[in-house]
Amino acid sequence: MKYLLTLLFGRLPIGWLQLVHSKTRFAAAIAGVAFAALLVFMQLGIMGAMNQSTMAPYSFFKADIMISPQDSNMLSDGGNVARARLFQALSVSGVADGAALFIGRTDFTLEDGSTSSLQTFGIDTGKADFLSADIGNQIQGLQAENTALIDIDTNGVPPEVFAGLAAGHPFSFEVFGKTLAAVGTLKLGGSFFTDGTIFISDQTFLRIFPSRSSGAPNRILITVEDGISADVVAARLAAVLPAGSVKVQTIPETIAADRKYQNTVRPTGIIFGFGVLIGIIVGIVIVYQVLSTDVADHLSEYATFKAMGYSQSFFLGIVFEEALVLAVFGFIPGLIVSLGLYFGMSIATGLPIEMDLGRVVMVFFGTLAACAISGAIATRRLAGADPADLF
Amino acid sequence: MEDAAISVQGLDHFFGIGEARKQAIWDINLDIERGKLTILMGPSGSGKTTLLTLMGCLRDVQHGSVRLLGTQTHGASEAQLVGLRRKLGFIFQAHNLHESLSATQNVLMGLQVHGKGDPILQRNAAHHMLRLLGLGDRLDYLPHSLSGGQKQRVAVARALVSNPDVVFADEPTAALDKDSGRTVVEMLKALGQSRGVTTVMVTHDNRILELADRIITLEEGRIVNDVSQNPQPL
Numbered sequence: 001m002k003y004l005l006t007l008l009f010g011r012l013p014i015g016w017l018q019l020v021h022s023k024t025r026f027a028a029a030i031a032g033v034a035f036a037a038l039l040v041f042m043q044l045g046i047m048g049a050m051n052q053s054t055m056a057p058y059s060f061f062k063a064d065i066m067i068s069p070q071d072s073n074m075l076s077d078g079g080n081v082a083r084a085r086l087f088q089a090l091s092v093s094g095v096a097d098g099a100a101l102f103i104g105r106t107d108f109t110l111e112d113g114s115t116s117s118l119q120t121f122g123i124d125t126g127k128a129d130f131l132s133a134d135i136g137n138q139i140q141g142l143q144a145e146n147t148a149l150i151d152i153d154t155n156g157v158p159p160e161v162f163a164g165l166a167a168g169h170p171f172s173f174e175v176f177g178k179t180l181a182a183v184g185t186l187k188l189g190g191s192f193f194t195d196g197t198i199f200i201s202d203q204t205f206l207r208i209f210p211s212r213s214s215g216a217p218n219r220i221l222i223t224v225e226d227g228i229s230a231d232v233v234a235a236r237l238a239a240v241l242p243a244g245s246v247k248v249q250t251i252p253e254t255i256a257a258d259r260k261y262q263n264t265v266r267p268t269g270i271i272f273g274f275g276v277l278i279g280i281i282v283g284i285v286i287v288y289q290v291l292s293t294d295v296a297d298h299l300s301e302y303a304t305f306k307a308m309g310y311s312q313s314f315f316l317g318i319v320f321e322e323a324l325v326l327a328v329f330g331f332i333p334g335l336i337v338s339l340g341l342y343f344g345m346s347i348a349t350g351l352p353i354e355m356d357l358g359r360v361v362m363v364f365f366g367t368l369a370a371c372a373i374s375g376a377i378a379t380r381r382l383a384g385a386d387p388a389d390l391f
Numbered sequence: 392m393e394d395a396a397i398s399v400q401g402l403d404h405f406f407g408i409g410e411a412r413k414q415a416i417w418d419i420n421l422d423i424e425r426g427k428l429t430i431l432m433g434p435s436g437s438g439k440t441t442l443l444t445l446m447g448c449l450r451d452v453q454h455g456s457v458r459l460l461g462t463q464t465h466g467a468s469e470a471q472l473v474g475l476r477r478k479l480g481f482i483f484q485a486h487n488l489h490e491s492l493s494a495t496q497n498v499l500m501g502l503q504v505h506g507k508g509d510p511i512l513q514r515n516a517a518h519h520m521l522r523l524l525g526l527g528d529r530l531d532y533l534p535h536s537l538s539g540g541q542k543q544r545v546a547v548a549r550a551l552v553s554n555p556d557v558v559f560a561d562e563p564t565a566a567l568d569k570d571s572g573r574t575v576v577e578m579l580k581a582l583g584q585s586r587g588v589t590t591v592m593v594t595h596d597n598r599i600l601e602l603a604d605r606i607i608t609l610e611e612g613r614i615v616n617d618v619s620q621n622p623q624p625l
Contacts, residue, residue, distance in 0.1 A: 011503050012496055014489070021491035304487040307449050308549075309477035309504045311469075386451055388444040 015321030018298060029290045033330025034337070036283030037367050041338035043279040044359055047263075047272040049351040053191035054262050056352065057119065058255050060132050060186075060199075063099070063221035064230035065237065066254045067246050073261040076103060076119060076193055080216035081246055089222055092240055094233040096225045099127040100217035102205045105194060106175040108154065116156040116195035118175065122205025130221050135199055138184035142201040148173075148180040153189035154196025155350025176208055190350030192268060280366070287326075287370045292378035294322060299382065307387040315382055319375030327368040334367075335360065395422040395458075396557055396589040397446050402455035404441055404612075415441050417612040419455070428580055428590045428622065430600060433609035439593045440561055442609065446591065447479060447559040448472050460556055477504055480550030480588075482560040482579070487546065488534040494521060494545045495530045501549040520548040524578055540571030547579050551588070558583060560592040564599060573598055581625055 019026045057075055067085060072078025086098045102122035107115040125143050128136035138149055150173070152162040162185070165171040171182040180200070188197045206212055224233045230250040238248040249257065263269040295302075302315055339355055346353040404416035415438045423429050423446075431439040444450040446457055452465040462475055480501070488497045498517035502508070521530055524544040534542055543563055550558055560579065564572030576592075576599045583590045592603075600606060601623040608616035 011507070012492065012499055014492065014500075017491040017496070018489075298489075300487065301489045304481070304483070304489075305500065305504075307447070307476060307481050308501060309473055309475075309479070311473045386444075386449060388449040 011317075013321060015318045016325055018294070018318070019322055019325055025294075029294070029326055030330045030333070032286045032290045033326050033367060033371070034332075034334035036286045036370070037331050037334030037363055038338050038341075039279040040276070040283050040363055040366065041334065041355075041359070042341060043272065043275040044363070045338070045342050045345070045353045045355070047276055048356070048359065049346075049349075049353040050192055050262055050269060050272060051259055052352045052354070053189075054258055055255055056188055056191070057121075057197065058251065058258075060121070060135050060197075061101075061130060061221060061251070062132055062136075062223075063130050063251060064224045065222040065234050065248060065250050067220040067222065067237070067241065067248050068254065069218070070243075070245050070247055072247075073265070074258045075219075076105065078218065080218060081220050083215045083217060085241055085246055086217075086220045088240060089220065089237055092233070092236050094224050094228045094236060096223045097129065098223075099124060099130040099221045100202065101219040101221055102202055102209075102212065103218040104205065104209050104212070106198070106208060108157070108196070108198075109174045110157065110161070114156065116154050117193075118151070118154070119191070119194040119197045120175075120205070120208070121197070121199050122202045123199070125201045130223070135186060139199070141183035142199070142204070144181075144183070146178060146180050146204055146207070147183045147200070148204070149184040149186050149199040150182040151188050151196035151198060152185045153187045153350065155190035156195050178208055180204070189352060192351070195350060283367075284370045284374070287367070288374035288377070290326065291319065291322065291371060291374040295319065295375065295378035295381070302379075302382055303385070303387045306382065312379070312383050315379045316376060319379050320372055323368065323371030323375045327364070327371045331364050331367050335363075394425065396425045396460060397421070397423040397591070398456075398458040399423075399442075399446065400456040400458075402442075402445065402452070402457060404438075404445060404450075404453055415612050416445070419612075419614060421607070421614065423589065423591060424605075425589050426584075426587045427604040428583065428592065428602060429605045429607065430603040431591065431593045431607050431609060432595050432600070433615075434595070436611075437609040438612040439609045441612075443559055443561055443591060443593050447481065447557075448476050449481075477553075478556045480553070480555035480558040482543070482546050482550050482558065482563045484562040484565045488542055488549075490534055493531045493533055494526060494537065494548075497534070497545055498548045498552050501552045505553055516552060517548070520552045521545070523582065524548050538571075540567050540575060543567060543571075543575050544578065547575060547582075551579075551582050551586070554586055555588060557589045557591065560590065560594075562594055562596075563592065564594060564596045569598060572596060576602060577625055584625075 067081055067089065069078040069081050083100055086100055089095055089098050104120045106118045106120045108118050109115050125139050128139045131139060135149065141147060165182055165185065172179050173182065186197065186199065190196065206214055224230050234248050234250050241248060263273060342353045342355055399419050399421040402416055402419040403414060405412050405414050407413050419442060431443060433439045445452055446459060448459065448464055457464045459475060460478060462471065464475065495514065495517050498520055499513055502513045502516060518530055521527065524547060526541060526544055529537060529541060537545065563575060567575060579590065580602055604622050605619045607614055
């Protein structure tokens with residue numbers, strides 16, 4: 001490290017020597033920076049989990065356009081879309097095909113009496129083209145009455161419950177008093193609303209939800225003909241369909257609107273957003289404290305250097321060197337502890353709390369910048385002062 | 392005297408602001424010859440350290456003129472001051488060594504201010520300087536494991552290693568016992584003389600007055616006595 005820094009700065013690595021001179025203070029400073037990084041990682045992790053779990057269900061569907069009820073904000077809310085809109089849509093030029101999607105929420109009752117809530121998608125088994133390959137391949141199995149594809153990552157359900165399923169043994173479970181046989185699996189896990197997901201046929205859906213009617217699905221999925229853009233077709237559909245009751249959005253638009261709603265309208269999103277902000281502010285304050293204390297402790301030594309003819313850029317160099325060392329040494333334990341906590345939290349909640357490289361890089365450079373800026377501010381005291389006043 | 396190392400004219404200096412404003416230096420006129428050891432003495436509060444820091448660019452000149460090595464320091468830019476400070480050496484009452492740096496590294500700081508240079512040559516120069524000051528067996532010691540006299544000798548080495556034109560010393564013997572104090576000043580004078588260094592030293596240590604070429608006495612911010620003498624040979 002010492003030789004690396006000597007090469008990098010072309011002088012004695014004073015910052016490094018200064019930091020390692022007092023081992024306990026160095027450890028405390030690293031702990032401070034690590035904690036700051038940890039704080040930001042945790043908040044970003046929770047926020048990321050929210051965004052990821054919002055977007056994940058959309059990946060089951062393979063369509064270009066989604067017709068949603070006007071009052072919907074996300075996949076699991078809003079009223080119904082009349083099936084008549086599907087037939088209307090099919091007559092619009094550029095539309096290749098359409099499918100009705102039923103969305104509901106069921107409770108999976110375990111043998112011990114506890115329940116996990118399930119996001120429940122019901123779809124015509126003949127519409128495999130509207131589903132991702134994994135789901136589409138299994139959808140034929142849902143033609144039999146009271147069958148389902150079950151989420152083996154469902155939060156709160158011990159993995160051994162599904163152990164037999166993987167080996168080919170039949171598995172049945174109870175929702176709303178009806179027994180469903182699992183004929184296939186999917187993997188999604190929990191979100192902020194549900195613990196897991198099941199896919200069932202539209203017929204089974206209507207049996208589980210007797211109050212629902214086949215004439216009123218929750219969403220309509222549309223595919224467009226080759227060679228025409230989804231945006232053009234969406235505009236045509238919007239012109240035909242009544243704007244007061246439905247909205248027509250391409251799938252990317254739907255996802256973006258859902259995400260925006262989660263982040264800016266729903267309280268959870270706003271709270272997490274503030275969490276990130278507070279995490280960053282507290283992190284900056286900690287880092288600033290660490291570096292400004294260090295500069296204050298060495299002020300008389302710096303004043304001596306100033307008297308000897310060292311210029312302000314030299315002191316900035318020392319502080320940047322310290323910032324670099326603290327950022328690197330503090331970031332690594334911060335990252336390791338964060339990974340541990342991410343793992344623990346995702347086990348406990350079933351949420352997809354995962355580290356991604358972009359976040360690692362972003363937080364590292366954020367840490368480095370916070371360290372460098374704090375140090376630069378801390379050395380300003382030195383800039384205007386007469387060396388004689390600082391001894 | 393055109394070639395004086397330091398030329399001070401009409402120098403006043405004040406501390407504090409408003410009601411608390413107090414004049415510490417009153418109309419000082421002074422020329423300091425090159426290559427000589429000049430001692431500033433006087434009771435505490437007489438302004439001798441203030442005068443030294445004003446001459447050594449450690450404090451901004453408020454009123455009057457200080458020409459140091461031919462440069463007017465009153466109103467000089469930060470870059471000019473930095474350039475000027477590099478031609479100076481400082482030795483302080485508290486040695487002011489960097490606690491995290493070894494003796495050699497502290498001396499290197501005196502060299503690296505002039506730019507990168509060859510690290511091996513620099514290290515050799517630092518070692519040579521420390522050996523001249525009798526610290527050949529303490530090269531890699533940190534300040535806290537050196538005695539007061541040894542620390543002050545490291546500070547002398549740091550001040551002299553880059554062959555400064557002027558060395559300012561502020562009570563360099565104050566923290567030292569009689570023998571090591573005298574040793575430090577003798578070494579400073581010997582090395583200074585052999586290199587033609589101008590030395591200005593504040594002290595009220597009577598034991599070293601006999602080494603000086605000139606003794607200037609201040610009282611209450613004014614020069615009250617100015618004596619040139621033939622110093623005792625080393």
